Amino acid sequence: MSIEAGSKLQGKVTGITHFGAFVELPGGSTGLVHISEVADHYVKDINELLKVGDEVTVKVVNVEKDGKVGLSIRKAVDRPEREETARPQRARSFQRSGNGSHRGGNKPRATISFEDKMNRFLKDSEERLTTIKRQTESKRGGRGAKRG
Template identity: 60%
Template sequence: MSVEVGSKVQGKVTGITNFGAFVELPGGSTGLVHISEVAESYVKDVNDHLKIGDLIEVKVISEKDGKTALSIKKAIDRPEGQSSSYSQRPPRQGRVDSRSKDFRSKGSFKPKENFEDKMAKFLKASEENLSSLKRNTETKRGGRGGRRG
């Protein structure tokens, strides 16, 4: 008996790999829950969420060439207004959230240094690096002023 795509079924976890979990479905067929379909949040290790022998509810995503793709997170019923937790994450620390405010439009952004100052610093550092590089390589090659023996 083949399960229909889009249906929710109960299954038993029969194996866990680093890329997902194998689930035995009704009728004796087996499907794979990919690691990205295990939970709404980031899953580093499937073993943190599932154990062999667990009974879980899964949704059949696709079936192709005898391979059944399953999802645990799509099998969870959510109220209509609620979306996935990825869109509800707070912005990362120390970064400007481009969706909430545009720092360029307010006129409050002032660079600490202007372009000319940055270029002058870069040129000075670059010349220092080149001169120390020349000094070190000329003595090793026996260039001008090197000892001759």
């Protein structure tokens, strides 16, 4: 049986390593499911999800010239197509004011350009660096103090 990229096959887990699982495919060939291709979430220990002898459905991700077969379990699962949706808007701005309060209410606000955001970030960053520098200098004894 010819194994082609994109095809879904049934296989049997024949070995498990810290980086993935080896799956025997129809026709006797073996492929590797990398640990990142086992589930949609982060997998710390593959042994929590797979055991030797498990029957799994895999999708062939790639077949290299030297015969190595890359497989994916998570891509073999059919999911309904999601519509392209815009990212959800944030509920409130993260502007800081001197008294610790934030903007109240759900008033629509003007959109801020990227350049304005960058300028505000640079100003805040410089102020923080100045404060940190002042604090560390005072701990060392101030300007021009001899280190001993």
